[in-house]
Amino acid sequence: MARVRMTGNALTTAAVVLAVAAAGAAAWGGVSWYDAAQDESAAYAQSRDEALAAGEQAVQNMNTLDHRKLAKGLDSWEDSTTGELHRQLVDGRSAFAKQIQQAKTVSTAQILSGAVTELDDRAGQAGVMVALRVTVTAPKGKPAVKESRMLGKLTRTSEGWKLSALGQAPVGNTAG
């Protein structure tokens, strides 16, 4: 009987030790997981990557236009933008469409690289810089390939990040 009881106690002790160790591991793991899940910079990093993806896509859209699918192309321009830039595009749409129909050009763009330069997650404002290669094909002559340095401002809308400003990076006024 005594031997049995001792074995029982030893078993209980071992089980208690193991359970305590497991509880410790669980607590540590829980804290580690909570820290990782609640990491504020992770949410910020998420916004940064979303802004970059949206910005690159929008810049690509804005540099892509096929005169044979003009309506679709210009719709995609309008979908990619918001604010003042969007208003300008809507206002100038018919005049621009006429221009492209006459020129009969097809533009395609390839994103080479892009980076977020600034991000205000709370205000929903971001700045992006995008390096891209644009190929413009006219009815006659060889396709023209040019590299383009774009700077854009993004604003967060209910449908995600959209371009509120877009322009070429200026040349020649800072060097020398």
Place this chain on the structure above:
Amino acid sequence: MSTTRHLVNRQRRLATVAAERATVPVRRPATPDTSADETARSRDAKDTTTDDEGTDDAGSIGGQEKTAPDGERPSRLRVRLPAVLCALTVLLGTFAAWAFTSAGSLRDDPTRQNTALTDIARTSEVKGQISDAVGAVFSYNYAAPGNSEEAARTHLVGKAVQQHKDMLAQVRAQGQKQKLVLTTTVTDSGVELLDGDRARLLIFADQSNTRTGKSDETTYAAAMFAVDAVRRDDTWRIAAIDTFTR
């Protein structure tokens, strides 16, 4: 072993008592036939009980039958406690394993690994140092050609050393003769990736190229390229230059 048998016996005993109780009120009003049947059945149940108890007694160590009712509770506890603790250990262990795996996969997420902009100090550090480095290594003055070589030694490392040599080969060859002054200024820079001591930046730069001779002539050029940077001894150096050539 004996504990289980005790348990079984006890249950049987209780069952018999219950059966007898059930038969008692039936006995009087019922017909002799059924009552006899019931008694027979209850007797049968009794018989098996005694039989079982007999074998149990024979199999177990003497005196255990007596201690059984008192000993039952602690012995059950003894068995139950480790079992509960084992279950607890398994549950907690499973949770711990899940938590660590989950935390690990969250931290390994490429979005989090990239601390561009999230690490403000590092981001501005790498932007500042690499912008200065680009300006220094892509500038040339015929009056002091050694400066650009010195800058290359300071700011370049690895693959970038040869890339830079190839890019500036023409300038160096004609520099003295044409009295060239090449100045590169970074106008925009953005950190694409920042992961510890590695980074990738997108650079927009202006280049002015002046020939000072009989007639001064300055041309401006726009440049865009990406650089891979590495941090060594608290200093960021350019490790590779990507000019996006096809």
